[in-house]
Amino acid sequence: MDAAAMRAQVERLETHLAELRAGHDQLQRSIREVQVTVTSADQLVTVTVDARGQVERVELDSRIYQRPDSRHLAATITATIQQASAEAMAQVTELVRPYLPSEALQAHLGIDLAEVLDQRDTELLER
Numbered sequence: 001m002d003a004a005a006m007r008a009q010v011e012r013l014e015t016h017l018a019e020l021r022a023g024h025d026q027l028q029r030s031i032r033e034v035q036v037t038v039t040s041a042d043q044l045v046t047v048t049v050d051a052r053g054q055v056e057r058v059e060l061d062s063r064i065y066q067r068p069d070s071r072h073l074a075a076t077i078t079a080t081i082q083q084a085s086a087e088a089m090a091q092v093t094e095l096v097r098p099y100l101p102s103e104a105l106q107a108h109l110g111i112d113l114a115e116v117l118d119q120r121d122t123e124l125l126e127r
Contacts (some may be wrong), residue, residue: 038084102107
């Protein structure tokens with residue numbers, strides 16, 4: 001390979017690296033913007049989580065006092081948080097999918113998102 005061809009190859013690699021960096025910066029911004037809000041089927045609990053599934057806000061409808069059942073309320077809060085977290089993880093997964101092969105992504109996350117979402121659907125249907 002002559003000097004001109006090597007220079008052209010280096011320029012292509014530098015351009016590709018710059019594109020990757022720009023994509024990485026945009027990816028980070030997009031991930032930081034992920035926020036998921038889920039309301040329970042009975043409309044009593046609303047939960048908002050961030051991209052990591054961390055709870056940012058929990059809202060309880062005042063109707064919870066009409067049926068004071070702490071176990072049911074706790075289960076509803078927990079299920080709503082889990083659903084919101086799973087949805088946030090699914091959004092983040094879609095954002096990073098172009099940058100990572102699915103096997104690497106699943107290994108990094110350590111979970112099977114489809115299985116989690118299927119399990120949540122089953123739990124919600126049983127209520």
